[in-house]
Amino acid sequence: MFKQRYLPLWITTSLLMVLFLIGSMQFDGFASSRVVMNLFSDNAFLMITAIGMTLVIISGGIDLSVGAVIALSGVATSVLITQYQWHPLAAFALILPAGTLFGALMGTIIYSYRLQPFIVTLAGMFLARGLATTLSEQSLEIDHPFYDFVADFGFELPGAAWLDLSTLIFASVFLLAILLMHYSRLGNNIYALGGNEHSAQLMGVPVKRTTITIYAASSFLATLAGIVFTFYTFSGYALAAVGVELDAIAAVVIGGTLLTGGRGFVAGTILGVLLMGVIQTYISFDGSLSSWWTKIVIGLLLFFFIVLQKGLNGKPAKTITSH
Amino acid sequence: MQPVLELKHISKRYPGVKALENVDFRIFAGEVHALLGENGAGKSTLVKVMTGAESKTAGEIIIDNVAHEFATPIAAQKMGISTVYQEVNLLPNLSVAHNLFLGHEPKRYGLIDHKAMTTQAEQLLSRFKLDIDVNADLAKYSVAVQQLVAIARGVAMSAQVLVLDEPTASLDAEEVQTLFAVMEQLRSQGVAIVFITHFLDQVYQISDRITVLRNGKQVGEYLTAELPQTKLVEAMLGKELQQLTARRSNPDDKHMAGDDENAVTFSNVSAKGSIQEFDLEVPKGQAIGLAGLLGSGRTEVCNALFGIDTLSSGSISLGGKVLQLSQPSDAIHAGIALCPEDRKTDGIIAPLSIRENIILALQAKLGWWRYLSKTKQQTLADFYIDKLQIATPDADKPIGQLSGGNQQKVILARWLAVEPTLLALDEPTRGIDIGAHAEILALIKSLCDEGMSLLVTSSELEELVAFANKVVVLRDRKKVTELKGQQLTSQHVMQAIAEG
Ligand SMILES: Nc1ncnc2c1ncn2[C@@H]1O[C@H](COP(=O)(O)OP(=O)(O)OP(=O)(O)O)[C@@H](O)[C@H]1O
């Protein structure tokens, strides 16, 4: 019974290994610590976002606003730094709480008016994207000593690999998320909400507070991802990160989390992002394949995992009795 | 002595329904207080009001001379009131241990201590003689185990008051005794226990005090020792109980097996992991009882018949024709119906009306293109509402708003409406009050007289021997014996269950 809970996780891990092996046999330099570290630093912002998405989906909801929040966060950061001459750290100190508040607001609306998270976060998505465009239609370049420092910051790893700040930020978020989901009451409450909101309420789960916290956390992480994204692009652009919410959802599903809520693992989501990243790397190593193949393969994977979930859940549990 | 909890002049109104009207209720420390009444009398509503799950329309909740308002179940929990609600199913996606300790997880250095949680969960469940893997998902376990886990959770958290809304509905006799042992222990520690049930023998075994509700009003409060059963029933029903008329008409086999074209025959049927090879004959117009402990294979026989479990050997035939049952709709088309055990997950569609819930199976059998007219639907619904005494103002009420027992009646009506050749009833009278009980037994009898065959699973042996022509006893997923004629007494059945 244990095994069944972890089955999707094992499948994702095996797929990841197999693909990595194929890549390493086919191409020189594929199996290097450099490629691996690049997987992390290129996808750090997506991983951070997808961790938030995992919490939301486990609780039985969805957050479509994260892509737009990433863009808004990036644009707001660049505007504050370039137009108002704020120090980046001061800008982050304003933007992170503001982003969190945005999520808390969506959570409050979802809970208070018993609205579909789908609709509320869709509205949030338009709102954030619109705000970002109002702030600046052009892409704003960030040129600040702090950003140069960030770019140079990091640790040399064997094999000409580089552990950069984005990866470190991701790693801390990941550790915190694991603690939250598996070692805190809030984590249990999130799983409980995804199981059955009514039962959870009767069992004493503070449904309102938990719902608000979940969406606040998701927006906080998306805002943070937006900042990490600027480390990568040195700019803020209102039309950046379009469709990232869908990539995040895909990673969550490929990582074995149930779209209907109640089951899943943060670690699975990371495996999901890595798997998607390895596919991308493989295609860029190959050179002859169009990058659209990434999407096609991810699409197929999604189908596979959704059918797998159905199979795992469709089994009637009621025929199994104990004694 | 002062009550630990006192409710005064409580009223609760739902749109169009006065669920409670001016009800008084009090509980004392170290007492088991039985809260009794027919289906829809307002017992669960009173529980919900007193534990913060529903707001009251009027009245006071008094603890230690202070009036309290419970806005949420957490507020009541903080005052030492823990509750096992009638409809609560816990959380199937969480492990047993997590279900037990949700909101009260043991911690170490501020983090949840999984090891401690596992040991504490095992300890807690050992009080209920449950030896299961507490780290497995709750969904893996049977209804009875889930019920015990829910009770164990309530017990673990109970400080002053423990409220149990029909905790014994899905337990077998042995488990009930285990529960009572735990309740007695708590009682001697001074915990006040509110106990709701429809089993009167349990009331007399465990309770000290009784409050009876009828139609949302309090009829009275009595000491159990001073209230004879006939008086209790009178208080609940507002009239004397009509004697059970559901004696089987003719204990001898009216129909000879073999010459009966409508007999359902199981030959050599087995299903992997659920039931071992067995033979069974259900002749036309007869009621066959299935007895055995929970987990003995009773539900599994029904599942095999209804195409839920795939057979690994043998065949099921109807009137000599072998049936291919790979899914429930095959069974329905063959004229077989199953009224499932667990109505919470398998039965009701909460937002739909009573009428829609009743016609559901019939409509599915007819095919969706042969739409039942509204008047036809209404006639059917009204017929069963009357026949099964479903307490509701009209057939358009969403089934989710009915009391637990009345929901069960609607599910029963759904399958009766199909008028199947063979109806399998898995615990049909669970959670149903004694008045309606007699009606349902009478209905079963008249159905048999009209030529329908029945396969009935029940933990209530008295009931089973009262209407069954033959009782099949199962044990450890094997058929052990068949009892009929003179041998068909509850003693014999009990013996067979125990000894095999
Ligand atoms: N949410 C609701 N909306 C409308 N009416 C309701 C609601 N909940 C309960 N009722 C009504 O209140 C009355 C009392 O129901 P309650 O569940 O308290 O009965 P009960 O005594 O627990 O019965 P049972 O023995 O069947 O569990 C019923 O008539 C029921 O239809």
Ligand SMILES: [Mg+2]
């Ligand atoms: Mg009830």
